Every structure is written in C-alpha cells, then in structure tokens.
Amino acid sequence: MTKKKINFVESSILPTEIADFQVHAFTEIDSNKDHLAITIGNVDSGDPILSRIHSQCITGESFFSMRCDCRFQLTESLTQIAERGRGVVFYLQQEGRGIGLSNKIRAYNLQ
Numbered sequence: 001m002t003k004k005k006i007n008f009v010e011s012s013i014l015p016t017e018i019a020d021f022q023v024h025a026f027t028e029i030d031s032n033k034d035h036l037a038i039t040i041g042n043v044d045s046g047d048p049i050l051s052r053i054h055s056q057c058i059t060g061e062s063f064f065s066m067r068c069d070c071r072f073q074l075t076e077s078l079t080q081i082a083e084r085g086r087g088v089v090f091y092l093q094q095e096g097r098g099i100g101l102s103n104k105i106r107a108y109n110l111q
Helices: 056-063 070-084 101-110
Strands: 006-015 020-028 034-039 050-055 087-092
Touching: 006 034, 034 070, 050 070, 056 070, 070 087
Parallel strands: 050 087
Antiparallel strands: 006 020, 020 034, 034 087
C-alpha cells in the first residue's frame, strides 16, 4: 500500500489583479509544509494544460529583490494561464533551489 504524502486542506477563490483564480491548499505530511495549486478553468478534463511548478521566493516575491526574477516568473505564469483560460501553478513552500532562507541571505552577501 502506498503511503499518503499530502493532505488536502481547503479551496477558495483567489482574486488577483490578473484574474480570479481557484486556490487549493495542501499540507505535506512528512515536512508539515503547506503547498498550493492555483488554477483557472477546467484542469481535470484530461487534455494537456499550461502548468508551472514554482518554489516560494520570499526575497523576490515579498521584498522585490532585484537579484532574482522569481516574482516576474510567477506573474508571467499566472498571466499566461489566465489568458488561455485554464491551467495550474503548483506553488511550493520551499525556498528556491532548496537552499533555505538563511543560506540565501548568506549567498546575497557573497554576490
């Protein structure tokens, strides 16, 4: 028997400047991290859809750091999905490249 890896938490409407998306929250059982699936349109039809797997980037998305383009990548992905009328962004609660926020700040100091 396969062990369950995530638990579904809740879905809601996510109004943004780009469009009104559906947001679906999940908790990863082993790490207790929360992840999101941000969708628009019918994503379970079986047809291919535009998708992005995006790692959280607090320095770029929350503090608008000029040292990364994560905010642009996320915004562009959501825009393209909204324009097509269907798609999904998997938003993972993990700092990009898995280096952790403290180590990312150390790396900033080296740049």
